[in-house]
Amino acid sequence: GAVVSQHPSRVICKSGTSVKIECRSLDFQATTMFWYRQFPKQSLMLMATSNEGSKATYEQGVEKDKFLINHASLTLSTLTVTSAHPEDSSFYICSARGPLREKLFFGSGTQLSVL
Amino acid sequence: AQTVTQSQPEMSVQEAETVTLSCTYDTSESDYYLFWYKQPPSRQMILVIRQEAYKQQNATENRFSVNFQKAAKSFSLKISDSQLGDAAMYFCAYRSGNNAGNMLTFGGGTRLMVKP
Numbered sequence: 001g002a003v004v005s006q007h008p009s010r011v012i013c014k015s016g017t018s019v020k021i022e023c024r025s026l027d028f029q030a031t032t033m034f035w036y037r038q039f040p041k042q043s044l045m046l047m048a049t050s051n052e053g054s055k056a057t058y059e060q061g062v063e064k065d066k067f068l069i070n071h072a073s074l075t076l077s078t079l080t081v082t083s084a085h086p087e088d089s090s091f092y093i094c095s096a097r098g099p100l101r102e103k104l105f106f107g108s109g110t111q112l113s114v115l
Numbered sequence: 116a117q118t119v120t121q122s123q124p125e126m127s128v129q130e131a132e133t134v135t136l137s138c139t140y141d142t143s144e145s146d147y148y149l150f151w152y153k154q155p156p157s158r159q160m161i162l163v164i165r166q167e168a169y170k171q172q173n174a175t176e177n178r179f180s181v182n183f184q185k186a187a188k189s190f191s192l193k194i195s196d197s198q199l200g201d202a203a204m205y206f207c208a209y210r211s212g213n214n215a216g217n218m219l220t221f222g223g224g225t226r227l228m229v230k231p
Contacts, residue, residue, distance in 0.1 A: 034218050043206060043221045044160075091158060097217045104210075104217060106160035 002028050002098045006107025013084055014115055021079045021110045023094030029074035030096035034104070035067075038091040047092075050077045084114045117142045117209050121222035128197045129230050135182075136192045136225050138207030146212030149183065149190045150219065154204040163205070166190065168212065194227075202229045 003026040013019050023033055031052045036044040048069050049057045056069035066088075068080040077096075081088055094107040118141045128134035140149070151163040166174045166183050173181050178195045194201055207222040 032217060038158075043223045044219075046218050046220070049218055093158075093160065095160075095219075103162075104219060109158050111158075 002103070002105045004094065004096050004105045004107045006094050006110060008110060009108060010111045012113045012115065015085055016083055018080055018082045019084055019112060021092055023077045023079070023096070023107050025075045025096045025105070028098060031074060032097045033071060033077040034095045035069065035079050036093045036095065038093060044093060081112065084112070086114045088112065089114045117144070117211070117220050119207050119209050119220050119222035121207055121225050123225045124223070125226045125228065127228045127230060128194070130197055130199060132197055133193060133195045134197055134227065136205055136227065138190045138192070138222055140188050140190065140207070140209050142188070142209065144211055144213075148210045148212060150208040150210070151179070151181070151192045152206045152208060154206060156203070164192065197229050199229050199231060202227055
């Protein structure tokens with residue numbers, strides 16, 4: 001079955017540094033990937049839609065200059081949290097639209113902790 | 116915009132018993148998909164069951180079944196013969212049927228506890 005790999009699973013960084021999270025579709029090409037953020041005991045909130053070869057579409061309230069998304073290939077999308085601050089600490093999850101376009105497959109998530 | 120509401124923040128069920136998780140949604144679209152996802156402590160999102168809006172028959176996956184009431188915009192999940200491994204957060208989700216995007220809109224979640 002389709003597999004989405006997300007790395008790292010956990011990252012701790014100092015305030016002001018940048019962190020890159022990778023989302024890879026291992027056995028299929030994903031023209032579209034989605035990035036979600038989940039705060040403790042809350043639901044998943046869509047941050048942005050990442051389309052291969054074009055600019056990402058950000059949801060209202062999400063700072064595109066802070067959360068840089070690059071989808072340079074059909075199997076890789078990256079989310080870079082720039083100048084991270086403690087309030088950016090959260091669980092970030094990516095998902096990719098599968099080969100049949102109907103199913104979405106999720107990565108295992110990244111817990112970001114900013115000190 | 117579509118919204119998904121889960122009115123039960125927490126539910127509890129005795130092992131081997133049946134529990135129903137509620138979900139309502141709001142949309143003006145006629146073509147869409149509904150999902151139930153399970154998120155165990157590992158936080159990996161696991162698809163439990165999905166329903167196409169154009170299908171009248173309720174979806175079933177082993178011990179999991181849904182009660183899809185399109186007119187009422189209700190999509191509840193029934194778990195039969197509950198097992199300890201069913202304990203998790205459960206999220207109801209909506210996806211539009213058009214090709215403009217496949218993003219999921221999630222409900223707030225229901226934490227299911229299973230008592231031995």
